[in-house]
Amino acid sequence: MDTQSWIVLVIFLALMASAFLLPALRRQRRERLRERDDATLTTAPPAEVEEAQAPEAGTVPAPTRPVSPAPAPPPVETAPALEKPEPTAGRLVRLRARLSRSQNALGKGLLALLSRDKLDDDTWDEVEDTLITADVGVEATREIVGKLREQARVQGTATAADLRAMLASQLLAALDPGMDRGLKATPHRDSADGRPAVVLVVGVNGAGKTTTCGKIARVLIADGHSVVLGAADTFRAAAADQLATWGSRVGAEVVRGPEGGDPAAVAFDAVKRGTESGVDTVLIDTAGRLQNKVGLMDELGKVKRVVSRQGPVDETLLILDATTGQNGLEQARVFTEVVDVTGVVLTKLDGTAKGGIVIAVQRKLGIPVKLVGLGEGPDDLAPFEPAAFVDALLAE
Numbered sequence: 001m002d003t004q005s006w007i008v009l010v011i012f013l014a015l016m017a018s019a020f021l022l023p024a025l026r027r028q029r030r031e032r033l034r035e036r037d038d039a040t041l042t043t044a045p046p047a048e049v050e051e052a053q054a055p056e057a058g059t060v061p062a063p064t065r066p067v068s069p070a071p072a073p074p075p076v077e078t079a080p081a082l083e084k085p086e087p088t089a090g091r092l093v094r095l096r097a098r099l100s101r102s103q104n105a106l107g108k109g110l111l112a113l114l115s116r117d118k119l120d121d122d123t124w125d126e127v128e129d130t131l132i133t134a135d136v137g138v139e140a141t142r143e144i145v146g147k148l149r150e151q152a153r154v155q156g157t158a159t160a161a162d163l164r165a166m167l168a169s170q171l172l173a174a175l176d177p178g179m180d181r182g183l184k185a186t187p188h189r190d191s192a193d194g195r196p197a198v199v200l201v202v203g204v205n206g207a208g209k210t211t212t213c214g215k216i217a218r219v220l221i222a223d224g225h226s227v228v229l230g231a232a233d234t235f236r237a238a239a240a241d242q243l244a245t246w247g248s249r250v251g252a253e254v255v256r257g258p259e260g261g262d263p264a265a266v267a268f269d270a271v272k273r274g275t276e277s278g279v280d281t282v283l284i285d286t287a288g289r290l291q292n293k294v295g296l297m298d299e300l301g302k303v304k305r306v307v308s309r310q311g312p313v314d315e316t317l318l319i320l321d322a323t324t325g326q327n328g329l330e331q332a333r334v335f336t337e338v339v340d341v342t343g344v345v346l347t348k349l350d351g352t353a354k355g356g357i358v359i360a361v362q363r364k365l366g367i368p369v370k371l372v373g374l375g376e377g378p379d380d381l382a383p384f385e386p387a388a389f390v391d392a393l394l395a396e
């Protein structure tokens, strides 16, 4: 072989060697490295590996043993902070703006009519129409306007301010300020078992029963009473949850039963629980029912009868939605026949200009309006005060 052939052969062999030998060598090296890594992982956890490195100058040498994380402290169960409901005195004054706003049309309309230069028959007819539109009721309206006309005639030259004052006194008289509007929530400490007062809350669907129950609990607690709530609305599971939320906010125990259970049994248990725990008042929320559904009204009658086995119910409050207008009167009549309503709570008075329903309800049924709902806030329920009501009605 000549020199050139030798050179070609050497280059060929070198290429062959790099093609076969180099990958094999790389594979071997990779395997060695993997073996070393595996050995490191099985003998020392990562924390130790890191901590085994040389400490920086001035630092405390790290411990050589693995450090397990400090055990987390057990979760501390914190009870939600109880709310402090607003005192009830003067609430209607606080809510006066809301009342004036909703009743603005009525008050302003009446005052504009009475400010006319000439009070002729047409003007008096318009005064009547305004009151009837505000749900005062035809009978009461005729009476109010008749007396007002007579007073104006006797006085001869009455100014607008005089007429406003006369109207205010006629509206006040129509509201029967002498009625007892106190909530009967005082416990019977002189009875053998020191029975609490029992307040039953009734009404049609959506009138605001559960909300009002919660608000009343706050009113009572603000006034220093202790309360147990009975969730006898077993028809709507959310109603019991809703009531439980109201109760937890002010620390009132809630007695509830299984969904669809017997409402009379829950009401009975609530009074029993209230007596055992020595609270002042047991408030019982019932399911909404239409006054024309005989079966449901019978069920309500049963709730009251069963509760009465432990002592008479002190207060049966009918919750009436003020926005339902004259239909509220029919509801009140039927409920009264079944459970003998002793007081009315007029809700949603903040959302209607028909505040005259207060007069109509009292006149037709002789039942006092005891509380008025003026918003969805927890303390937007006020004792009904006729003078403050008229004042807000005729606010300028």
Ligand SMILES: Nc1nc2c(ncn2[C@@H]2O[C@H](COP(=O)(O)OP(=O)(O)OP(=O)(O)O)[C@@H](O)[C@H]2O)c(=O)[nH]1
Pocket (backbone or CB within 6 Å): 203, 204, 205, 206, 207, 208, 209, 210, 211, 212, 233, 236, 239, 287, 288, 289, 347, 348, 349, 350, 351, 372, 373, 374, 375, 376, 380
């Ligand atoms: N604006 C206003 N809303 C109110 C007032 N009272 C209650 N509501 C609202 O009326 C709605 C119905 O209230 P609930 O308390 O659930 O009525 P309920 O009568 O228990 O309803 P049912 O259990 O279905 O019969 C809710 O959205 C309340 O926030 C009030 O005085 N003013």
